[in-house]
Amino acid sequence: MAAKAASNLGYIPPDGGWGWAVVLASFISIGFAYAFPKSLTIYYKEIQEYFSVSYSQIAWVSSVMLASMYAAGPVSSILVNRYGSRPVVMVGGLMVCSAMVLASFGTSIVHLYLCVGVIGGFGLAFNLQPALTIIGTYFHAKRPLANGLAMTGSPVVLFTLAPLNQFLFDSFGWRGSFLILGALVLNCCVAGSLMRPQVPEDNLQGVEIQNERREKGCIDVSLFKHRGFLIYLTGNVLMFFGFFAPVVFLAPYAKHLGVDEYSAAFLLSIFALVDMFVRPATGLLGNTKWIRPRIQYLFSFAVSYNGACHLLCPLASGYVGLVVYAVFFGMAFGMVCSLLFEVLMDLVGAHRFSSAVGLVTIIECGPVLLGPPLSGALVDILGDYKYMYYACGVFMLVPGIFFFIMHYYNYKRLDEEQRQQQSAQMRTCGEAVQLKMDQEGTQE
Amino acid sequence: RSVLLLLTLYCGGVTFFFFFGGGVDYFFPIGKSHTAKVEVSSPVNLTLQCNWPQNGKQAANVTAFWRKDGRDIAGSHVTLEPEKRPFIIKDEENLGRYSCMFGNEAKVDFILAVPHVGNVRDKPLVSYVGDSVVLVCKMDDSKPEPRSWLWFRGNGTDKELIDASGEPQKYQIQNDGRAAKLHVYNLSRDDSVLFFCNAVFALGAAVGHLQLKVITVYEPLKPFVAIVLEVLVLVAAILLFERSRSKKGQPRSGPTGFGGRTVSRQRRFGHN
Numbered sequence: 001m002a003a004k005a006a007s008n009l010g011y012i013p014p015d016g017g018w019g020w021a022v023v024l025a026s027f028i029s030i031g032f033a034y035a036f037p038k039s040l041t042i043y044y045k046e047i048q049e050y051f052s053v054s055y056s057q058i059a060w061v062s063s064v065m066l067a068s069m070y071a072a073g074p075v076s077s078i079l080v081n082r083y084g085s086r087p088v089v090m091v092g093g094l095m096v097c098s099a100m101v102l103a104s105f106g107t108s109i110v111h112l113y114l115c116v117g118v119i120g121g122f123g124l125a126f127n128l129q130p131a132l133t134i135i136g137t138y139f140h141a142k143r144p145l146a147n148g149l150a151m152t153g154s155p156v157v158l159f160t161l162a163p164l165n166q167f168l169f170d171s172f173g174w175r176g177s178f179l180i181l182g183a184l185v186l187n188c189c190v191a192g193s194l195m196r197p198q199v200p201e202d203n204l205q206g207v208e209i210q211n212e213r214r215e216k217g218c219i220d221v222s223l224f225k226h227r228g229f230l231i232y233l234t235g236n237v238l239m240f241f242g243f244f245a246p247v248v249f250l251a252p253y254a255k256h257l258g259v260d261e262y263s264a265a266f267l268l269s270i271f272a273l274v275d276m277f278v279r280p281a282t283g284l285l286g287n288t289k290w291i292r293p294r295i296q297y298l299f300s301f302a303v304s305y306n307g308a309c310h311l312l313c314p315l316a317s318g319y320v321g322l323v324v325y326a327v328f329f330g331m332a333f334g335m336v337c338s339l340l341f342e343v344l345m346d347l348v349g350a351h352r353f354s355s356a357v358g359l360v361t362i363i364e365c366g367p368v369l370l371g372p373p374l375s376g377a378l379v380d381i382l383g384d385y386k387y388m389y390y391a392c393g394v395f396m397l398v399p400g401i402f403f404f405i406m407h408y409y410n411y412k413r414l415d416e417e418q419r420q421q422q423s424a425q426m427r428t429c430g431e432a433v434q435l436k437m438d439q440e441g442t443q444e
Numbered sequence: 445r446s447v448l449l450l451l452t453l454y455c456g457g458v459t460f461f462f463f464f465g466g467g468v469d470y471f472f473p474i475g476k477s478h479t480a481k482v483e484v485s486s487p488v489n490l491t492l493q494c495n496w497p498q499n500g501k502q503a504a505n506v507t508a509f510w511r512k513d514g515r516d517i518a519g520s521h522v523t524l525e526p527e528k529r530p531f532i533i534k535d536e537e538n539l540g541r542y543s544c545m546f547g548n549e550a551k552v553d554f555i556l557a558v559p560h561v562g563n564v565r566d567k568p569l570v571s572y573v574g575d576s577v578v579l580v581c582k583m584d585d586s587k588p589e590p591r592s593w594l595w596f597r598g599n600g601t602d603k604e605l606i607d608a609s610g611e612p613q614k615y616q617i618q619n620d621g622r623a624a625k626l627h628v629y630n631l632s633r634d635d636s637v638l639f640f641c642n643a644v645f646a647l648g649a650a651v652g653h654l655q656l657k658v659i660t661v662y663e664p665l666k667p668f669v670a671i672v673l674e675v676l677v678l679v680a681a682i683l684l685f686e687r688s689r690s691k692k693g694q695p696r697s698g699p700t701g702f703g704g705r706t707v708s709r710q711r712r713f714g715h716n
Contacts, residue, residue, distance in 0.1 A: 046569075049578040049625070173570035176664030183671035190675055193682040 019138035023146050025194035029089055029131035031153030032188055033124040037065040039161035043174045051109045064113050068121020070365035076129035077219050077358025085130035086195045092126025093188030095119055100182030104175045127188050129357055132341050136350030137198045147342040148283015155276040220355035228347030229356055231406045235399040239303055240367035242395030245375035246310055253385045254322055267326045274330025282338035296407040299343045302335035304400025311393030314386035479553040484533055485588040486646040491530045492554050511543040536648040558645045559587040561652030568655035571631055579626040581641035581652045590643035593624035597639050631658045
């Protein structure tokens with residue numbers, strides 16, 4: 001089966017026990033990594049006035065932070081390969097904390113780009129990669145569920161940070177809030193301390209693999225010859241052009257259709273709430289014995305479903321139509337996010353996952369950053385949101401179908417390789433038995 | 445002169461109308477007793493009309509008359525069409541509450557006032573001693589542009605005009621059509637007062653207020669230190685717990701983690 005062949009950890013992961021504490025730790029790290037850049041937007045209006053800059057200039061802070069987070073992926077992977085998850089996450093937490101503390105004393109917008117954007121972004125990358133990697137070392141049989149639960153950190157932390165940031169701003173202004181946020185993000189160090197490194201006890205093959213990795217200490221570029229990895233990479237690069245833009249434009253589109261500001265914001269809350277529940281549910285679904293062996297198809301379905309949602313969005317009429325769209329989109333988005341890294345682990349195996357995710361994030365950096373501004377340009381040029389939705393729909397439906405076709409082919413090849421391997425093993429076993437019998441024969 | 449009429453209907457019986465320019469205008473609030481808010485920025489001739497459709501056309505024995513700010517307007521009982529009356533709004537004292545009364549049972553109020561300053565923050569703005577702050581007042585795009593803006597500071601009745609040219613180290617004013625910005629530099633505890641922005645129209649000024657709160661850096665430092673302590677305690681507890689657990693378990697030679705163990709190739713079995 002594709003799942004078993006890809007494990008190759010060399011030891012039997014606990015699939016529970018301390019693993020659940022690790023899931024909690026990853027929940028926190030992943031939550032901060034994804035939600036932190038988005039939650040800072042609440043301060044932008046005030047900071048914009050303070051530094052007398054335009055809104056797009058201040059919005060760059062989030063973009064630089066996100067870009068740094070994705071670009072630092074390979075650096076994070078190398079460090080995790082060398083030192084394990086725990087130290088990297090703790091350093092990451094310290095980095096984001098110092099970034100926010102420095103930023104709170106900022107005297108110019110460039111100061112914010114460098115502190116919050118670059119240093120903060122790197123710190124978040126040092127949280128994201130290790131958190132994802134360590135789940136692969138603690139779980140195999142229940143890994144989709146563990147991944148789904150850990151990825152739920154993103155909407156939950158966002159949901160918590162939004163009102164919290166508003167409260168901090170009302171009580172302390174933007175400088176004081178940045179200071180306190182720096183302290184809050186230090187809880188990633190607590191998460192890091194929970195990420196106890198896995199020590200394989202009996203089966204020493206795992207230690208060998210770990211030692212090999214340590215010696216190399218770099219990133220595994222042979223992944224570019226890995227069939228599954230290439231399929232994942234190609235599809236994802238295309239998909240990310242259309243992935244985040246619909247979230248960014250949900251509220252503006254609603255306002256464009258005449259919905260008032262609070263109801264438009266409420267749409268985003270509905271979306272986030274649905275997302276929050278769908279992620280662990282998808283993890284559970286991916287764990288079932290029918291889906292697990294062919295989990296790539298579930299991911300392909302989730303991506304295509306996203307595309308279908310966006311293509312149908314322009315048909316939504318009135319607020320009720322938008323609510324329905326928000327619910328379905330929330331489901332689609334949650335499904336994809338829950339499976340996003342699980343399917344990569346499934347394809348390349350847990351021990352190569354660290355390098356794989358580093359390479360994937362730096363390559364995805366482009367589409368992630370370009371997607372929303374390009375969509376915005378599309379809306380501005382054509383004057384209507386529906387073309388943007390059609391474009392995003394296509395950018396998700398095409399990769400979805402691509403995934404279905406390529407994974408069908410990939411599964412067939414994997415099954416074939418598995419069969420060849422098993423028959424080769426049986427042959428060598430048979431030869432070894434024959435050899436032993438001959439030896440015993442000659443010894444007597 | 446051309447007339448622009450914008451009609452917005454809210455539930456709860458309050459109706460908003462906006463007027464630009466002069467000329468004769470009318471509007472028709474419909475239904476039972478309620479209030480209409482009218483925003484006027486420059487002198488205009490207004491005809492206010494109220495309908496009472498309960499009996500189709502008004503019953504003969506019920507006549508309407510007009511009041512301004514609670515006082516009867518002389519001569520309003522005797523006009524031929526009492527429900528419709530022209531008013532000349534020339535200056536600030538012509539603004540106020542005009543009521544169209546039907547006997548003693550029902551009335552329709554028209555509140556004439558200058559346009560309100562848009563989305564002013566009701567919670568205080570927080571800033572720090574020694575730092576600076578920018579206070580912003582905006583007039584919505586749908587409303588007329590004020591002639592000028594004035595800034596005041598003070599508590600309650602004690603309002604003093606802010607003269608930026610007189611104190612350039614402390615204040616800087618940037619008034620630009622619909623938006624007015626006041627930069628206050630070198631903040632101190634005494635600056636924790638109310639600031640007022642006045643949007644000046646021909647018929648008077650609309651006032652918006654912003655509360656400023658100046659605090660020292662020690663305020664946010666308290667929760668900061670508390671959270672850092674919490675993190676230190678948790679990290680120490682978790683790591684100590686782990687150390688005590690590994691001590692209780694089998695004694696291991698060498699450090700925990702990887703490294704230092706030799707592998708015998710003969711013990712390698714098939715995987716999974």
